Amino acid sequence: MLGMALLTTPAVVHADPVDQSKGRFEDKFRQLEGEAWPTPTDYRNAAGEPGYRYWQQKVDYRIRATLDEAGRSLTGSETVTYANNSPDTLRYLWLALDHNNYKRDSIAELTRTTAGKELSVGGVRRAKRMQTWEGGFNDLRVTDANGAPLPFTVVDSLLRIDLPQPLKSGESLSFSVSWTLPIPETRVVGGRSGYECFTKPGEDGNCLFLGAQWFPRLAVYSDYEGWHNKAFVGAGEFTLEFGDYDVELTVPADHIISATGELRNPEAVLTSVQQQRLAQARTASAPVYIVTPQEAAAAEGGKPSGTRTWHFTAGNVRDFAFASSRKFIWDAQGVKNADPAHPVVMAMSFYPKEARPLWDAYSTKSIAHTLKVYGDFAFPYPYPTAQSVNGPVGGMEYPMITFNGPRPIKDKKTGELTYTERAKYGLIGVVIHEVGHIWFPMAVNSDERQWTWMDEGLNSFIQFEAQKTWDKDFPRGRGEPREIREYMLSENQVPIMTNSESIMQFGNNAYGKPATALVILRETILGRETFDFAFKEYSRRWAFKRPTPYDFFRTMEEASGTDLDWFWRGWFYSTDHVDLELADIKKARINTRDPEIEKPWDKLQDDQKPDSLTSVRNTEPTVVETDPATRDFYDATDEFTPTVKAKKKYADAMKDADPELKEALAVKDSFYNFTFRNKGGLVMPVILKLDFTDGTSETVRIPAEIWRMNPAEAIWQYVTPKTLKQAEIDPLWETADTDVANNAFPRRIDPVTLSITDDEEASNRMKDMEMVVTPDGVKTQPQAKKAEEKK
Template identity: 50%
Template sequence: MGKISFIIGAFVCMSLSLNAQQAPTTQYNANTRFEQMGTALPTPNTFRTAAGSPGRDYWQQKADYDIKAELNDADQSITGTEKITYTNNAPEELRYLWLQLDQNVFSKSSDGNTTRQSGINSTNGSSFTALGNLSGANDKDYGYKILAVKDAAGKDLRYTINGTMMRVDLPTPLAKGMSFVFQVDWKFNIIDLKLVGGRSGFELFPKDGNVLYEIAQWFPRMAVYDDVNGWQHKQFLGQGEFTLPFGDYKVALTVPNDMVLGATGELQNPKEVLTATQMKRLEQAKTSKTPVLIVTQAEAEAAEKGKPTGKKTWVYVAKNVRDFAFATSRKFIWDAMQVDVEGKKVWAMSLYPKEANPLWGQYSTRVVAHTLTSYSKKTIAYPYPVAYSVHGTVGGMEYPMMSFNGARPEADGTYSEGTKNFLILVIIHEVGHNFFPMIVNSDERQWSWMDEGLNSFLEGLACLEWDRNFPATGIEPQYITGYMKLDVSKQNSIMSSSDNILPGTFGPNAYSKPATGLNILRETIMGRELFDYAFKEYARRWAFKHPTPADFFRTMEDASGVDLDWFWKGWFYGVEPVDQAIADVEWYSIDTQDPAKQKAAAKADFDAKRETMSNIRNRTDIKQTVVEADSTMRDFYNSYDKFAVTDADKKKYEQYVSSLADDERKMLEEGKNFYVLNLKNKGGLVMPVIIRMEFEDGTYEDVRIPAELWRVNDKEVKKTLVTTKKVAKFKLDPYHEIPDIDTSDNTFPKEPAQPTRFQAFKQRSFGGGSNPMQEAKKSQPSGVQTSGEKK
């Protein structure tokens, strides 16, 4: 050991102790960052374990629905009655039940409306729709009219409406294991999506006078009662979404008989509502490799021009779902195919008006099928019989087996690349929500990131499986830096309640930042194998149950064996940015003690130091020195070469080399380079350090150091890298794996600044052009078909 220490310590210029390099003199916050979360997470119990799994006493409630409702196309309203069977599996008795009345948020007196910030843009103006909403010109009598609340015997039950919540008082306490059956009758006016906006409603098509309905949050729904919150009856303010119990549904929907309808679940009476031709086409679609039109565009256009001659009732049944949605219109084109999902045949279907073609006919159902297979591989096999994609004004919203998606081509059938990509992305995202939160049933009212973030992460992976060149920027670290650069006063932690996230930041907070964090875990911190196993285990454990953030955090660690508390604290609970830097680099090499090399280096150094301007000029200005002119002024030292290697030097070196062990001699001969990097964590959020060493011969080597490098000092550390080759440049994060907000100090030596380019112009024009497909269509000779256009 002494010999090795001596060799390593015998550096040119100075003697170093490598152990001393790694011992910082100042303690910062690192120990806090890397301590376990402890009491920051809920105390484990028999309901939810420390491993993140449901405990032996885990329970959840069940709510079954039998609903009969009719849609009135003349005045865009719904009237319905529902029988709810509520089963109490909690260990305590219940004296009342809470239901969600989400339509009440559209009432002008709702908390969501009265607390919403509003203003008028004096610079750019405000739309008439916005002004109408402010002035009441667009007001309509929105919200539920509760007509009756009765028990199974038909007796009135006492109920109290509090905003978007309704409490139903029970005649006797509901004990554990017991069920209570009651009935609610109600009606409401459907939201005009173009005037009011929302997650569901109707769209009127003025050209043909027909209406397209996307209907959700349309019946009074049971609130969740669980072991974490008791009743989750936080008011619906519009942003925090929905928390619902699982149950079985039977729903009978009556609509005009010329409308096509799709809904959550399986159609029970197809022979009563479908034509023989439609039934035959559905049978063909079971074995088709591509979508089959069940209702063609020509048939939908014919329906647009006709009038209903009566009504039809579509009956659907859905088992073990947390919600129910439907869509209906006489404008609907309907296509379908079956896809094999983990050995089970599942329907992939789309409903869309002619205004969505050709884009929707080409992509929608195929993207649905892709999403089901992609997500099933990463979570659990899709358990339901069908998944719909429906086109309308709702930009993107999800329900069990149903999704409402935007992205409409231009009137001439062309579309931009952005429109196409958005369609693919939004369908993957909304269909993907079947897994989070429709199956892994998190509390959306409280934790938006648990469904939006996890789903956005899987969406990004599925997009790249669809097309490897797809711009799936929502999961890449370099694209979240704009948000993370914001002042901390303009950010919320991911763990903030949904309704409290600051305006304008909901997207990055609930979608992109958590999705990016999961991608960093998968690609950089844990690796794909460990991450994928743990993530799949989380989905398996909590499928058809109600997980919390702690259950996710604990499962990811439990199934992978990776301590991630530092990551949860920094990424999910904090708002600090990532900003790593290479402050400087010191370069050392081992002094081999070879006299030939030592004296050659000394001579080169001596000669270099003498190459001064004075000496250069003196070579011509001083014609002859005294010593040059008078030989008697010379002695031994005028001819002595102090850089010559003597026999004594050689003998001493041979003795030294012979004293070394084989491994020590090898180290000496290899001529290692020791680079001491002074690394700084300027942003505060700790992350792994990825360093690329670019060598002088044009090759490179990547070094990966876990985040625990910062565990003793979270501000500044030194790290020694040893190479045989000489390094020309060091670079941090060469693959953009961490969201470093300032990359200007990520290289050493620092790269020269790049010029900011500007344009020189004679005159400037404003206004956007048409999409490239539209331009190509204009330039085509008459009768020539543009790719993607259906004739």
């Protein structure tokens, strides 16, 4: 393990401008400033907030698109207005064509890997579909404001427009793009959008369409990277520029649309009754059906004819997504909001009948809960609508709209739809998570493609808090320290500060570990009040701006008044794990120097030592016991008898003794010395619970700085008049300690339950397993696996 190596290997394993090559000491508390963090600038200052010269680009879109339901495709055109707020002159612009990852010659498609030994049914279906279907943007055409063609070049999932005239700082440019786009069948080829059709026997044959990354979007140009032109290859999500959107979507006349922004023409697409329901929902105390189950069922069985155009606008957003289907049931409820610009937020859910009765019970109410909790942690919800749409995407977020997957299942006996406890909590959790993303990163606009944890980790942290305030018995998930312990020991672990495309365990690394780190930072290290102030300050500073990790780290330190470099280094820059051991406790007392106290004490300690084995076995009377003549003065006294000389010497010494010395010698408290060992390498506070013989307990929270002189071992002292019975570190499992068996002293005997198997079952099991010796001890593994390894 890396953590153990750090304790035993003299070589320093990190780049450090301070020479620490002599000896084995490693400074876990050295500063990250100047070593791993970029130098502050006028754009991003040393306090972690936007500098006085901070800038970002602005991009506005006017989009017109048509859904071809039968052809499973979109046709669209857009007029883009690009404002160059940077201090630089731009000679070309980069646009993102993320759906190009579905092209057969894309980096994403050509670099797909496989385990080689197995192929799932889904894998077979995808492979066959990609032989006959190809996604990506087609029929691309780019023109200037006068309609003249502009030259462009497509590079994998990016498009470069070469400008006829350089775009200077402070100038704006308008141009147009048109395209066609095949829509992927999500459950076959995967992805964050697409369509799903209900064509199995007994189903109605209709489809759901989810539109995301469906139009060419301007890539980011930033102060810290310039053009963000890393290709989309699957994992790293979408960092974009803020702007205003005006979007018209033409769809079959019986479709219902959910989309980013506000609906501007309800009178053209909704019945008068549906419009009345929408107005009623704004002040309702519970969700109200805008489109009822009965109306959706009628649309499913009808004969579609003609089209309708839905008009949406959205201000200061970084993306636009939509969902369209005749199957949609729609419910909504107004939620009071602290943002004066949006005092009421319309929480809305769109779902097919296959999602009932789960969705109508929990989706919109989960949105409302999310608005409150995230508003308290960060800032009030900044938009007029918050929507949850059921479809083939398990969970994905866009401004004001989210795609969420959980559905009920059919009861095998009755055929009716019902839901399990797992599905219930799964839906609540995913709605909280995806709607929470509207804060991070849809408003606090971090770079998802470079630092996934900045949106997924921060969001999972607040999701954990929101789930705990939904139901105190909400199943433990990402954020609970005890749940991350196994991953902290994994050899397939990379530091949190790793690019999204290079993470081996995405869920644990980008979601679970950073969420856990922030829970520990809030509950154990800073305390709730201090943490909450700092986190809210970060959220406020970087709302509608583009933070980097260093801005987050610096803000949290500056606003909390706490040096946290050791914490970021251990949790975010290393793969060390937490394993603190309470190795030993020594009980000490003050030597009073008084022979009439010290000699009896010494005798008591000597009497507690066991006799030798020979003495125990010699049962016959000794000579001294049987012959009184052999006894003399020395048999009546021993080394533990206070002598007259010793008592006089003590009395004389105390006559002229310093008063402070006399006071110190009179202390009768016990001095307990605790030996703590850091076996995992990651320094953490030591939470020490003390149980005393009088039945009382006390918990002492020792800051992580206890490890600053020696990150491997520390001896700590505690003084008390009480008698200690038992001690334990991390009693509530709050630090993600990977081995709690070494936390108590004296060691506990832990209870386990043994399962009884019959002899035949045990024999068969042993035939399938063999014993192998590993560096961690003896383990078993299947013979088949061993044979394969030998090949």
